[in-house]
Amino acid sequence: MRLAVGIALVCAALVAAAVAFAWHPEIDKISPPLAVSFDRSLVAQGQDLARLGNCAGCHTSEPSKPLAGGRPLETPFGKVFVSNITPHADHGIGTWSRAAFGRAMRRGILRDGTHLYPAFPYEHFTHATDDQLDALYAWLMTRRPIANQVPATKLAGLYGFRPLVAGWNLLYLEQGPLERDRSKSDEWNRGRVLVEGLGHCGGCHTPRNRFGAEDKARAYDGAWTEGWYAPPLNAHSPAVQPWTAQELHTYLRTGLAPHHAAAAGPMGGVTRALSQVPDEDVRAISTYVASLMADAPARRQEPPQPVDRLAVAQQQHPEAAALYAGSCALCHEPGAPMMQQGRPRLAWGTPLHEDNSHDTVRIIMKGLASPAGAAGPTMPAYADLLDDRQVQEIAAYLRTRFTDKPAWSDVQAAVAEARK
């Protein structure tokens, strides 16, 4: 009997502790602050930070409804609908105080005390500084309120029980600003805060564990996002030419690196956002990311000669050689008009050197938007021009001709997936 009581008491204590840990109070509503109540220079800083964090990348589903959310993010746990973060009193965050906003960014708790799912990258945003959050809050609260009702996120089974996220936070959330590394330059430290914090680069470039948390032991090892492969940003970088801080800066600022590639997939939006922020921020990010890639193969060896195994490729993929001549060579062959404009040679193209063919296949089928700014050449989408087998052939031809790496084994699957 005494034992039973004891066990019951221990259980009750554990439940109470769990509840205390998982439960968070509601923060009182405020009446939506007037736009004029915010300092304009603070709002301007907030705009830069929103671009550095690419808030719109997830939160803007339709261009006519900026930041009004609604898009489903596909996660291994189900669809997570992106929140409306316009200052609308009923549908957005109009009634959120600065404290409520700060708690959501640092700890992933909504104003009413509900846990957010970590699809919202608060494991990064927790590293934002107070000044950054002040500015971001000022910017968000001065946007146009949009009455967009976002569907409720309902994950299946146990994942639908949000208080469990408290356990996730206990395991994976390292709260608060980052300690300054005094052995490194100011620029490096500034870059680190941006990359690890609001920039949340690891959100796409770091693989996740089975609970959806970024695997810190494999930070920047390369990972999958929305069907694209975000390549490694560390010693495993497959790039043939070294990613220096200068080259990264050019890439992040314009969406095009003359010795690597054009920004594709979700990275296109990132570079378009970064083309509009203060230059010193992009320089700091470049300095930090270049330091992550200091041990990449390309940084440790002599600059390579471009590979062009034309005869081998023609012999192995004769049909693709004709397709390439008719569809690709006009822009990509050395000497073509487009190559006079500082485009990267295919031999330097990072996607061709990745271990999987997904990015190459997707770029062929979906094309590339013009780099930062509306004007400039685009790569047309070939999904409607070429059938699946023809895309496979071209991908195999490019891999054979412009790299000395083994043939891909996943091309068929990559084409089928991109076709969906």
Place this chain on the structure above:
Amino acid sequence: MITLTVNGQAHQVDVDPDTPLLYVLRNDLALNGAKFGCGLGQCGACTVLIDDKPVCSCLMPVSALGARRVRTLEGLHADGRPGPLPAAFEAEQAAQCGYCIAGMIVRAQALLEHNPRPTEEEVRNHLAPNLCRCGTHMRILRAVRRAAEAMGGGVRDVAEQP
């Protein structure tokens, strides 16, 4: 010899396999609706329909067509009379120099066949890959609207939400 089906008719042409479809249409089949603009898939003047999808014919090696059907501006006319889209472009006088118009009409045709009641925004996004240097965009939009109505649909104006 390469066999291709254009506007419902089979043709045989003796060309290199990497010859762009555009060259075959214009030089071998005397179908001059599609225009050579940039030759790089950047302007849309050469747009044709391949299995009902709008593509730049300058990027299409003719040998890659296989059994897929090609339709050109000429195919949008029946019995010598313009179909709804060419007729609407004429009625709205949507051409200034006219170089882009064949591509515009063909691309718009693909949209209206697939979606008879697009929104204004959908029309604009759909036509975005095709360039017009004269600046007749507003007339082109009016022509697409007129054609959509003539085809029993229409272009929806979606009021922006507050």
